[in-house]
Amino acid sequence: MADRLSARRALALVTDDFVELDAPARPFAPGGPLGWQGYGEARARATERTGEEESVVCGTGTVEGTRVVLISFEFGFLGGSLGERTGDRLEAAYTHARALRLPVVPLIATGGSRMQEGMLALTQLQRVARQSVLTRDAGLPQIAVLRDPTTGGGWATLGAGADVILALPGAQVGFAGSRVRPPDADPAAYTAEAQVDAGAADAVVPAEELRSVLGRWLRLLTRPSQAPAPVPVPLGTRELPDTGWDAVRRARDPHRPRAEAYLDAYFTDRAEISGDRCGGRDPEGMRCGFGEHAGRTVAYAAQTGRATRPAGYRTAARLIRLADRLGVPVLTLVDTPGAANDADAERQGAGAAIADLFQAVAAARTAVTTLLIGEGGSGGALALAAPGRTWATPDSYFSVIAPEMAAAILKRPPTEVAATADQLHVRPQDLIDLGVIRTGDHLFPGTGDRRS
Incomplete structure (x- = not known):
């Protein structure tokens, strides 16, 4: 199992000047939208344990010279799950990226949608997909970093829907989380390395190299040009064939x-x-x-x-x-x-x-x-x-x-x-x-x- 970084530690891997966005204010009833008994208490314990008020931390930062919008998941907050308030923060982050024409970099660690909010939690995936499409249509790149674990709807939207997908070594990655797979499922299939081998992710990147690799990708993907690529010079013979x-x-x-x-x-x-x-x-x-x-x-x-x-x-x-x-x-x-x-x-x-x-x-x-x-x-x-x-x-x-x-x-x-x-x-x-x-x-x- 890979090291489960907190949201803030993951941000520190890639930037030194992170500035958090103001979180949208949505009223919260103690039991949430479904009146789930104990949900409010579980959230309070998660905040006490992690110091965060929701499962994502969103803001801006500079990665190797490129200004970006960063979305970092806190797995310690209810398994990094997506609920309505998570959706609010994600939508605000993508909207901010488009307003400033910045790339989006999700640093993902999630178990999926939040059960305590039922179908309202699941529909946040549609919100995320819509924001991703709008950002893509605006010509802005999205580069996902898969941490441990990246499963469920978070993988199937923010992760697998990105333009370029990087993953930390040993990270658990797959649509099915460890507790909902068939009992005879091969655990090796649900890893970052397996996703690269299957063509679902681009590269496994060691944590100590993540900043430089991410910086290279951001630099390359944020320089549009209308001029055609020059034709390369031939490297072989210059003589034309006779026959x-x-x-x-x-x-x-x-x-x-x-x-x-x-x-x-x-x-x-x-x-x-x-x-x-x-x-x-x-x-x-x-x-x-x-x-x-x-x-x-x-x-x-x-x-x-x-x-x-x-x-x-x-x-x-x-x-x-x-x-x-x-x-x-x-x-x-x-x-x-x-x-x-x-x-x-x-x-x-x-x-x-x-x-x-x-x-x-x-x-x-x-x-x-x-x-x-x-x-x-x-x-x-x-x-x-x-x-x-x-x-x-x-x-x-x-x-x-x-x-x-x-x-x-x-x-x-x-x-x-x-x-x-x-x-x-x-x-x-x-x-x-x-x-x-x-x-x-x-x-x-x-x-x-x-x-x-």
């Missing part, structure tokens, strides 16, 4: 620069999101996050040269939609032999995931810049490419289908694969002539406008 098959072989060369090399060269600092929020991750096939390039923030979604799995496409779509809401330009790096086509990929909704990414790119109002850095295998690659804003490196190719598969479909022998690659017009210079990708002397220096 279609030469282009294919170059793109498949295991020594060709891959996404990691491009990201390292392009960004001076970056932070990654992880997971599709639907139970999946594809860390080996897709890298997504936000980074700093030339002093401003650029979001990125980068294929790594492997077949991309459904979770990878959904994570990229999540990234693009988040960047779009925040007004951050996007860079995509295309490099995949194609979408994963095994039975598990089909069961995980490969077609729907690719369709969702196509739609996210098509709907984006922020500028999306694409560089083809290797293999461009069919629709599984095209889904990540920006129409009209795609460039290519000399060691890449784009094809409607892999030349080997095209030859097989056409019932040609293996000896005709190379000739088929030529017929498909897959070279970068062919793609420019076709109008599929854009030209640029920074990619093909000194060769003029025609790349033959």
Whole structure:
């Protein structure tokens, strides 16, 4: 079990200048809205024990240079549960954030809705959801920090509904609290680490690193820009391929620069999101996050040269939609032999995931810049490419289908694969002539406008 920090200790982890907001004044009858016997006495004991008058403490503070609205839960006050007065404070905090255009950072530790207030307590989740949506629509980021425990409606609204989700090591995280799970439930499934593995949270962050990690995220997510992301400089060969098959072989060369090399060269600092929020991750096939390039923030979604799995496409779509809401330009790096086509990929909704990414790119109002850095295998690659804003490196190719598969479909022998690659017009210079990708002397220096 993780260390159960008090609300004030959690705030001290991330800021030194916290200023508490005035709490809304709601009259309180001794038994609460339901006349629950002993409820008033339980609240009084909770206040005496914790020094707090409600289960959340809300205010403003500076985290590594970024001013934010902070919401810190006090688990010692009736299990950090949400009641009407909690809802009042949360609504006031979100309203304050929008008025001052500040990000919202909930530091969550809660057991869920407060039983002593019945359905009135449960409906506070609707209030929280509404405030979260209004804040999202205002283009303000929400970064949740999951403490121990984060369960019930607090996890299903403030936590899981945030743009970026960080968690302290060993924290209990799950919709079902420890006392309401099936008796045979695996407790390891209800941890911060398990939620990251399932794609439901982005990272586990040690307490001593929380301030710096949170500060990096806040800095990256609060710098909108209308200018498109500059196209990265090619890191491989500058010579154009002679034939279609030469282009294919170059793109498949295991020594060709891959996404990691491009990201390292392009960004001076970056932070990654992880997971599709639907139970999946594809860390080996897709890298997504936000980074700093030339002093401003650029979001990125980068294929790594492997077949991309459904979770990878959904994570990229999540990234693009988040960047779009925040007004951050996007860079995509295309490099995949194609979408994963095994039975598990089909069961995980490969077609729907690719369709969702196509739609996210098509709907984006922020500028999306694409560089083809290797293999461009069919629709599984095209889904990540920006129409009209795609460039290519000399060691890449784009094809409607892999030349080997095209030859097989056409019932040609293996000896005709190379000739088929030529017929498909897959070279970068062919793609420019076709109008599929854009030209640029920074990619093909000194060769003029025609790349033959």
